[in-house]
Amino acid sequence: MERAGSARIKAPQDFDSPAGNQTKPVCVAYRRAVNEKGNTMARRMFRARRRQPGSEPSRKASTMTSQASPARQTFDDAELRDRLTPAQYQVTQQAGTERAFTGEYWNCHDDGTYHCIVCDAPLFSSDTKYESGTGWPSFWEAVDPAAVEIHTDRSFGMVREEAVCANCGAHLGHRFPDGPRPTGERYCMNSASLRLERTDEDG
Numbered sequence: 109m110e111r112a113g114s115a116r117i118k119a120p121q122d123f124d125s126p127a128g129n130q131t132k133p134v135c136v137a138y139r140r141a142v143n144e145k146g147n148t149m150a151r152r153m154f155r156a157r158r159r160q161p162g163s164e165p166s167r168k169a170s171t172m173t174s175q176a177s178p179a180r181q182t183f184d185d186a187e188l189r190d191r192l193t194p195a196q197y198q199v200t201q202q203a204g205t206e207r208a209f210t211g212e213y214w215n216c217h218d219d220g221t222y223h224c225i226v227c228d229a230p231l232f233s234s235d236t237k238y239e240s241g242t243g244w245p246s247f248w249e250a251v252d253p254a255a256v257e258i259h260t261d262r263s264f265g266m267v268r269e270e271a272v273c274a275n276c277g278a279h280l281g282h283r284f285p286d287g288p289r290p291t292g293e294r295y296c297m298n299s300a301s302l303r304l305e306r307t308d309e310d311g
């Protein structure tokens with residue numbers, strides 16, 4: 109396993125996240141399974157119920173299942189694997205991070221609204237996109253405060269603010285407190301989690 113060799117940016121280059129240490133309160137049966145079998149086994153057991161035959165076991169990162177919204181839109185895992193590219197799936201469903209300067213939007217200056225690649229919810233406006241120099245598309249504000257949820261991410265031995273789509277829970281990236289005015293925040297996003305709906309495409 110390679111460590112991130114780049115000195116300029118501290119960000120995980122590895123799509124695998126470590127096994128989780130928190131539970132997802134699905135139901136009583138799930139909780140009982142957690143108590144008896146442990147987190148990893150319980151998660152595997154319950155995920156298997158929803159998986160269609162022939163699909164690979166999901167390795168969804170545990171860091172993005174905490175504090176889930178009550179009315180979150182859900183998608184069938186097999187459908188997502190079929191619809192999304194491998195990079196899009198790894199980023200949004202497994203809390204992966206695309207390599208800097210490789211994504212579709214880090215150097216994009218077109219006007220429009222960036223939507224969640226999974227559920228199509230509007231997340232960021234090009235009006236709040238700025239040059240962060242990181243190689244990832246960066247915004248100083250979400251299109252709506254309720255559109256992007258912030259969770260505590262303790263993976264990779266760091267404490268970071270994970271940004272997820274409030275509507276579907278897709279991992280988007282992280283938020284850092286070193287952004288420009290007026291918010292001072294930097295939403296460091298993965299291009300693979302976004303789809304730009306360009307303003308001039310309407311007609």
Ligand SMILES: [Zn+2]
Pocket residue numbers: 224225226227228229273274275276277278
């Ligand atoms: Zn979404």
